[in-house]
Amino acid sequence: MKDIQKYIQENKERFLNELVELLKIPSISADSAYKTDVLKTAEAVKLRLEQAGCDFVEINETPGNPIVYGEKIIDKNLPTVLVYGHYDVQPPNPINLWDSPPFEPVIKTTDKHPDGAIFARGACDDKGQMYMHVKAMEFMTNTNQLPCNVKFMIEGEEEVGSVNLGDFVKNNHDKLKNDVILISDTGMIANDVPSITTGLRGLSYVEVEVTGPNRDLHSGLYGGAVANPINVLTKMIAQLHEENNHITIPGFYDRVEELSKEERAEMAKAPFNLENYKKALDIDTVYGEAGYTTNERNSIRPTLDVNGIWGGYTGEGAKTVIASKAYAKISMRLVPNQDWKEITNLFQTHFEAIAPEGVKVKVNPHHGGQGYVTPIDSIGYQAASNAYRDAFGKTPIPQRSGGSIPIVSLFEQELKSKTILMGFGLDSDAIHSPNEHFGIWNYLKGIETIPLFYKYFTELSK
Amino acid sequence: MKDIQKYIQENKERFLNELVELLKIPSISADSAYKTDVLKTAEAVKLRLEQAGCDFVEINETPGNPIVYGEKIIDKNLPTVLVYGHYDVQPPNPINLWDSPPFEPVIKTTDKHPDGAIFARGACDDKGQMYMHVKAMEFMTNTNQLPCNVKFMIEGEEEVGSVNLGDFVKNNHDKLKNDVILISDTGMIANDVPSITTGLRGLSYVEVEVTGPNRDLHSGLYGGAVANPINVLTKMIAQLHEENNHITIPGFYDRVEELSKEERAEMAKAPFNLENYKKALDIDTVYGEAGYTTNERNSIRPTLDVNGIWGGYTGEGAKTVIASKAYAKISMRLVPNQDWKEITNLFQTHFEAIAPEGVKVKVNPHHGGQGYVTPIDSIGYQAASNAYRDAFGKTPIPQRSGGSIPIVSLFEQELKSKTILMGFGLDSDAIHSPNEHFGIWNYLKGIETIPLFYKYFTELSK
Numbered sequence: 001m002k003d004i005q006k007y008i009q010e011n012k013e014r015f016l017n018e019l020v021e022l023l024k025i026p027s028i029s030a031d032s033a034y035k036t037d038v039l040k041t042a043e044a045v046k047l048r049l050e051q052a053g054c055d056f057v058e059i060n061e062t063p064g065n066p067i068v069y070g071e072k073i074i075d076k077n078l079p080t081v082l083v084y085g086h087y088d089v090q091p092p093n094p095i096n097l098w099d100s101p102p103f104e105p106v107i108k109t110t111d112k113h114p115d116g117a118i119f120a121r122g123a124c125d126d127k128g129q130m131y132m133h134v135k136a137m138e139f140m141t142n143t144n145q146l147p148c149n150v151k152f153m154i155e156g157e158e159e160v161g162s163v164n165l166g167d168f169v170k171n172n173h174d175k176l177k178n179d180v181i182l183i184s185d186t187g188m189i190a191n192d193v194p195s196i197t198t199g200l201r202g203l204s205y206v207e208v209e210v211t212g213p214n215r216d217l218h219s220g221l222y223g224g225a226v227a228n229p230i231n232v233l234t235k236m237i238a239q240l241h242e243e244n245n246h247i248t249i250p251g252f253y254d255r256v257e258e259l260s261k262e263e264r265a266e267m268a269k270a271p272f273n274l275e276n277y278k279k280a281l282d283i284d285t286v287y288g289e290a291g292y293t294t295n296e297r298n299s300i301r302p303t304l305d306v307n308g309i310w311g312g313y314t315g316e317g318a319k320t321v322i323a324s325k326a327y328a329k330i331s332m333r334l335v336p337n338q339d340w341k342e343i344t345n346l347f348q349t350h351f352e353a354i355a356p357e358g359v360k361v362k363v364n365p366h367h368g369g370q371g372y373v374t375p376i377d378s379i380g381y382q383a384a385s386n387a388y389r390d391a392f393g394k395t396p397i398p399q400r401s402g403g404s405i406p407i408v409s410l411f412e413q414e415l416k417s418k419t420i421l422m423g424f425g426l427d428s429d430a431i432h433s434p435n436e437h438f439g440i441w442n443y444l445k446g447i448e449t450i451p452l453f454y455k456y457f458t459e460l461s462k
Numbered sequence: 463m464k465d466i467q468k469y470i471q472e473n474k475e476r477f478l479n480e481l482v483e484l485l486k487i488p489s490i491s492a493d494s495a496y497k498t499d500v501l502k503t504a505e506a507v508k509l510r511l512e513q514a515g516c517d518f519v520e521i522n523e524t525p526g527n528p529i530v531y532g533e534k535i536i537d538k539n540l541p542t543v544l545v546y547g548h549y550d551v552q553p554p555n556p557i558n559l560w561d562s563p564p565f566e567p568v569i570k571t572t573d574k575h576p577d578g579a580i581f582a583r584g585a586c587d588d589k590g591q592m593y594m595h596v597k598a599m600e601f602m603t604n605t606n607q608l609p610c611n612v613k614f615m616i617e618g619e620e621e622v623g624s625v626n627l628g629d630f631v632k633n634n635h636d637k638l639k640n641d642v643i644l645i646s647d648t649g650m651i652a653n654d655v656p657s658i659t660t661g662l663r664g665l666s667y668v669e670v671e672v673t674g675p676n677r678d679l680h681s682g683l684y685g686g687a688v689a690n691p692i693n694v695l696t697k698m699i700a701q702l703h704e705e706n707n708h709i710t711i712p713g714f715y716d717r718v719e720e721l722s723k724e725e726r727a728e729m730a731k732a733p734f735n736l737e738n739y740k741k742a743l744d745i746d747t748v749y750g751e752a753g754y755t756t757n758e759r760n761s762i763r764p765t766l767d768v769n770g771i772w773g774g775y776t777g778e779g780a781k782t783v784i785a786s787k788a789y790a791k792i793s794m795r796l797v798p799n800q801d802w803k804e805i806t807n808l809f810q811t812h813f814e815a816i817a818p819e820g821v822k823v824k825v826n827p828h829h830g831g832q833g834y835v836t837p838i839d840s841i842g843y844q845a846a847s848n849a850y851r852d853a854f855g856k857t858p859i860p861q862r863s864g865g866s867i868p869i870v871s872l873f874e875q876e877l878k879s880k881t882i883l884m885g886f887g888l889d890s891d892a893i894h895s896p897n898e899h900f901g902i903w904n905y906l907k908g909i910e911t912i913p914l915f916y917k918y919f920t921e922l923s924k
Binding site for chain 2: 091093160161187201203205212213215217218221223224225226228230233237238281282284286288289295298305307308309310311312313315316317318320321322323324326327328329356358359367404430431435
C-alpha cells in the first residue's frame with residue numbers, strides 16, 4: 001500500500017491519543033455496575049467508525065450489551081472482509097497490584113517494548129487491537145486505497161461469553177455476509193518472530209456451590225461433627241485431577257484430537273526458552289499433564305483450572321467458623337472436536353456424583369464455546385501471511401493458541417466463512433492481569449499490516 | 463440467697479435495657495476499623511462495674527485492646543472469686559444472613575426461648591453472659607449479701623486469641639490472686655437439662671498462602687502449563703484428612719488423651735437426638751472421624767477445619783484467570799495433652815512438606831491455646847453444682863465442650879487456681895453466626911445462679 005508508513009508517522013500522536021481516550025472508559029462487562037460506561041464505549045466506537053469512513057454505522061441493542069455494526073460497500077462484486085472485535089474489558093481486580101490506575105492510561109517503556117507501551121485495562125485485549133482496524137480503515141479511505149468491501153461487528157460481551165452475539169449473527173446472515181472474518185484478539189510469539197494463530201481452544205465455564213449446615217457454625221461446637229463445605233469443596237476439586245494431572249471426569253478425553261508425531265514435531269520448532277519462561281513467571285518449575293511439553297499443555301491439550309474460590313471468613317484476623325456455603329468458579333479449556341455443552345454436562349454429572357453425603361452441591365453452567373482450527377492453505381491465511389511478510393520482513397509462524405474466542409466456530413457455522421486471527425500482542429502483555437499493556441510499536445505495526453491483508457486478500461480472491 | 467428472685471423481677475426491665483445498650487456498640491476485635499468502639503465498650507464496662515459496687519475499677523492499657531479490672535475486697539481472710547469475661551465480639555459477617563442488624567438488638571421469641579431472646583452480635587458470646595456477673599454483683603452488694611471478695615477481669619481480645627492477656631496475667635499475680643476463677647462463656651445442654659462444662663478443647667489457628675506465578679495469568683494462555691495456586695491449595699488441604707477423616711499430619715495424635723470405655727459410656731448418657739440435630743442444621747447426615755459418635759467428635763477428639771478460603775476472581779460473572787496467590791484460614795481444635803505450639807509446628811512442617819514443585823507456600827501461625835479439664839471433685843465444681851441445683855431444681859450434668867477458651871490453662875499455670883465454667887447459653891444460640899441471640903430466661907437465670915455459687919463456695923472453703 002502506498003505511503004502507509006508515512007501516514008502512520010504523521011498521525012502517530014493522534015492514533016495514540018484516540019486509543020487513550022477509549023481506554024479511559026471502564027467498560028467492564030462482568031460487573032453490571034459499569035453498564036453506563038459500557039454503553040458510552042459503544043457510542044464512542046460508533047463515532048470512530050463513522051469518522052474512519054464507514055458509510056453506515058448502527059448500534060444494535062441486545063438483551064445485554066449493544067453490538068456496534070458499521071460498513072463501507074464499494075462494489076458488490078468485490079470481496080467483503082468482516083472485522084470482529086470487542087469493546088468490553090476484563091474486571092481490573094486485584095486492583096492493588098496495578099502500578100497505575102487501570103483506567104488512567106500511562107505510557108512506559110519495558111524490556112519487550114523499548115518504544116513504550118500503553119498501560120491500561122483493555123490496552124491489548126481488545127480495545128487496542130480492535131482500534132488498529134479502525135485506523136487501518138481510516139488510512140485506506142483517506143488515501144482512496146480501500147480495495148474491497150468492509151464490515152465491522154464490535155461487541156460488548158466477549159469477556160462474559162458473548163452471550164447475545166450468537167442470536168445477532170443467526171438473525172443477520174445477509175447483513176454480515178462476507179468472504180473472510182478478520183480478528184485481532186490474540187498474540188504473536190515476539191516482535192521479531194511474527195506468528196498467526198491457527199487454532200483456539202474451546203471453553204466451558206461453570207460455578208459450583210457446596211452447602212453444608214443451614215447456617216455458619218462455631219467451629220469449636222460443631223468442628224469435626226458436620227461436613228465442612230470448604231473442606232469438602234477442596235476434596236472434590238482435588239479429585240478432578242489424578243497424580244499425572246490428567247482430568248478424571250469420565251468421558252472428558254473421548255473426543256480429544258490427538259496430533260501426529262509429525263504435527264507435534266512441527267509445533268516443537270516454535271522458539272521457546274523454558275528458562276526464560278520460568279524466569280518471567282518467577283516459578284521454579286512448570287507443572288502440568290504428564291507426557292506433554294509446556295507448549296502442548298497450553299495449546300493442544302484440554303485443561304481444568306479453578307479461576308476463583310471463596311467461602312467462610314476471609315477478613316482480617318481470625319474467625320473460628322464453619323461456613324454454611326463454599327463456592328468456586330471453574331473453567332475448562334477444550335481442544336478441537338470436544339463439544340463444550342457435552343463437556344459441561346460431563347462435568348456436572350461427575351461433580352454431583354463425587355459429592356459426599358452431608359452436603360448439597362449445585363453446578364451452574366456459566367458459558368462456553370467450541371475450539372477452532374484455521375487451514376493454512378486458505379486464501380485468507382495466505383493473504384495474512386503475505387501481509388506480515390511485507391510489514392515484518394519475515395514469514396509468520398502458524399501457531400495454536402491456548403486461548404478461546406468461543407464465537408469463532410459459531411461464525412463458521414452460521415456465516416460459512418473462515419476466520420483469520422491476526423494478533424499483534426505479546427503473552428507478556430498481561431491481558432486479564434494487573435498492569436495490562438500494549439506496545440506502541442505493536443499497535444502501529446498492526447495498523448501497517450492490516451491494509452496489506454486487504455490488498456492481498458482482494459488480489460488472491462480474483 | 464435472700465429475695466434474689468424478687469430483686470430480679472423488680473429490676474428485670476433495667477437489666478435487659480442495660481445489656482441492650484452494651485450490645486449496640488460494635489466491639490469487633492478482629493477488625494481494626496472498630497478500634498474506637500472497642501475502647502468505648504471498655505469504658506462502658508468500667509462504669510457498670512463501679513455502679514455494681516466495685517470499690518476499685520481501672521482500665522489497663524495493652525499493646526492491643528485494654529483490659530478492664532475491678533474489685534471489691536471485703537475481708538482478706540475470706541475467699542476471693544475472680545470473674546473473667548470479654549467485651550469484644552466476633553465479626554458479624556456474612557451480614558446479609560442476619561434477619562435484623564447485628565448491632566441493633568431486637569427481642570423475639572423462638573421455640574427454645576418462648577419468653578423471648580435478645581438478637582445481636584455478642585448477646586450470648588460474651589457480653590450477655592459477662593454482664594450476668596455484673597448484675598449478680600449488684601444484687602449482692604445492694605442487699606449486703608456479698609459473702610466473699612470478688613475481682614473482675616474483662617478483656618477485649620478473646621475473639622482474636624487473647625494476645626495480650628497472657629502478659630497481663632503474668633505481670634499481675636498479686637492483683638489477680640484468687641481462690642477460684644469463674645467464667646460464663648460456654649453453654650448448657652438445655653434449659654431443663656443444666657450442665658457444667660468440665661473440659662475445653664485447645665486451638666491452633668493458622669493462615670496459609672500458596673504463591674504460583676508472580677502475577678495473575680490468562681487461563682487460556684497459561685492454563686495447564688503452570689501450577690494453579692488454587693488447584694494446588696485444594697489438593698494440599700484435601701490431603702490433610704484421609705478417607706476415615708483422620709488427620710494425616712505426622713505426630714498429630716501422639717499426645718491425644720484416649721478416654722476409657724467407661725468414660726465414653728458416661729458421656730453417652732448425655733441426652734442427644736441425632737434426628738433433631740440433623741433437622742436443626744438441615745443436613746441429611748453427620749460427618750466426621752470414623753469410630754466416634756457426634757458428641758465425641760466435637761468434644762474429646764481433635765479436628766481440623768478450614769474457616770475461610772479465597773483466591774482468584776470471586777466477583778460477579780466470569781474471569782478466566784489463573785491467580786498468583788491463594789489463601790486459607792485453618793484451625794485445629796485440640797484435646798487435653800496436645801500442646802498447641804507443638805501442633806502448630808507439626809502443621810507447618812507437614813504443610814510445607816506436601817507443597818508440590820512450582821509453588822511457594824507460607825504458613826503464618828495466628829494464635830492458639832491449650833485444652834483444659836476441671837476435676838468434678840473440686841470445691842469450685844461442688845459449689846457450682848449446688849448453685850445450679852438450687853436455681854434449676856436439678857443437679858447439672860458435667861460435660862466436655864468442643865469450644866476453646868485458650869486462656870483458661872494459662873490461668874491455672876500462672877495463678878494456680880481452677881476455673882469453673884458456668885455457661886447459660888444454648889448451642890442453638892448461634893454464637894459466631896448470623897442471628898446470634900441469648901434467651902432472656904437464661905440471662906435472668908444466670909443472674910440468679912451466680913450469687914448461689916458465691917454462697918456455696920464461701921461455705922465450702924471454710
